[in-house]
Amino acid sequence: MVNVHLHGPQWFLGTDASLEALAALTAFFVAFAAYRIYRMTKEKKYAWFMTSFVLLTLSFLARAATDAILEELVFKISPEVVEKIFYYGYVAHILLALIAYLVLIVVTHKITDKRVIMLLLLTLVPSLLLSGSYYLSFYGLSTLFLAFVTLAYYQNYRKVRAITPCLVFISFLLITLAQAQFLFDAVRQLFYVSAQITQAAGYLVLAIALLAIRLKSNEKVKTRHRV
Amino acid sequence: MKRSKLDIVYDMLRAIEEKGGKIIPTHLLYKSNLSHQRMKLYLEELKQRNLLIETHTKDKTYFELTDEGRKFVQNFKQMKEFTQAFGL
Numbered sequence: 001m002v003n004v005h006l007h008g009p010q011w012f013l014g015t016d017a018s019l020e021a022l023a024a025l026t027a028f029f030v031a032f033a034a035y036r037i038y039r040m041t042k043e044k045k046y047a048w049f050m051t052s053f054v055l056l057t058l059s060f061l062a063r064a065a066t067d068a069i070l071e072e073l074v075f076k077i078s079p080e081v082v083e084k085i086f087y088y089g090y091v092a093h094i095l096l097a098l099i100a101y102l103v104l105i106v107v108t109h110k111i112t113d114k115r116v117i118m119l120l121l122l123t124l125v126p127s128l129l130l131s132g133s134y135y136l137s138f139y140g141l142s143t144l145f146l147a148f149v150t151l152a153y154y155q156n157y158r159k160v161r162a163i164t165p166c167l168v169f170i171s172f173l174l175i176t177l178a179q180a181q182f183l184f185d186a187v188r189q190l191f192y193v194s195a196q197i198t199q200a201a202g203y204l205v206l207a208i209a210l211l212a213i214r215l216k217s218n219e220k221v222k223t224r225h226r227v
Numbered sequence: 228m229k230r231s232k233l234d235i236v237y238d239m240l241r242a243i244e245e246k247g248g249k250i251i252p253t254h255l256l257y258k259s260n261l262s263h264q265r266m267k268l269y270l271e272e273l274k275q276r277n278l279l280i281e282t283h284t285k286d287k288t289y290f291e292l293t294d295e296g297r298k299f300v301q302n303f304k305q306m307k308e309f310t311q312a313f314g315l
Binding site for chain 1: 233301302303304305306307308309310311312313314315
């Protein structure tokens with residue numbers, strides 16, 4: 001028997017699904033940019049990076065669709081299917097997101113040893129299967145995984161000292177903070193609201209970073225032509 | 228650090244772009260930092276991929292950037308920015 005639980009206060013229903021859809025859209029744009037680069041270079045690191053963001057897109061789509069259906073934003077559903085939608089929707093979101101974060105750790109920390117990658121993947125099994133709450137395990141693991149990704153982006157920013165690596169670092173810092181706030185959602189519903197807003201802000205900064213990358217490469221061409 | 232094939236292609240095309248889209252072989256040789264033999268090989272490939280064309284005036288030969296060549300330079304710059312931003 002699955003305990004169906006809608007998160008957050010009543011007035012926030014619907015907004016969460018929209019913010020999750022926004023995250024999915026941003027992740028899709030990052031995946032698409034990585035795909036274009038992979039097509040040009042044929043380097044595996046871009047393919048893995050793209051894979052990570054494709055998984056993240058699917059994960060957020062699953063979550064947004066599940067929340068929208070459960071909150072009955074689009075249509076009414078019978079109580080018999082509510083449990084199934086809740087279970088499969090959230091499990092898809094959790095598994096896809098965790099694998100995406102793992103791939104991101106492997107890419108950002110440039111881990112090449114297959115045994116270490118396998119170990120990371122295997123840590124997911126007891127963490128999820130032996131846990132009393134998928135939801136809490138997921139956000140606990142997400143916080144840890146994303147903290148490692150954020151650390152890699154901080155080190156990259158320190159090395160490069162440019163605006164776009166800074167934006168990427170800020171974006172992942174916000175996304176990590178959001179995961180930690182989700183952990184306290186059971187204590188106070190407002191934590192769910194602030195977590196959703198922080199996460200959306202993180203993905204918005206990521207979208208701005210992507211836009212800045214595009215603008216910066218266009219800018220250089222114009223300057224050179226003027227000279 | 229050893230340049231990749233893609234880096235060499237970018238350096239050559241950028242050198243042409245910086246000269247206003249048209250360059251003479253001697254300048255290209257100097258700017259791309261390659262031996263004459265290797266530059267000839269690269270030029271052949273770039274012509275085959277339609278990234279540049281060879282034109283002749285009365286006494287001079289030029290290499291001109293095609294629209295596809297310009298697009299390649301643009302995409303490569305975006306790739307560099309993306310790689311730098313995400314530390315890849």
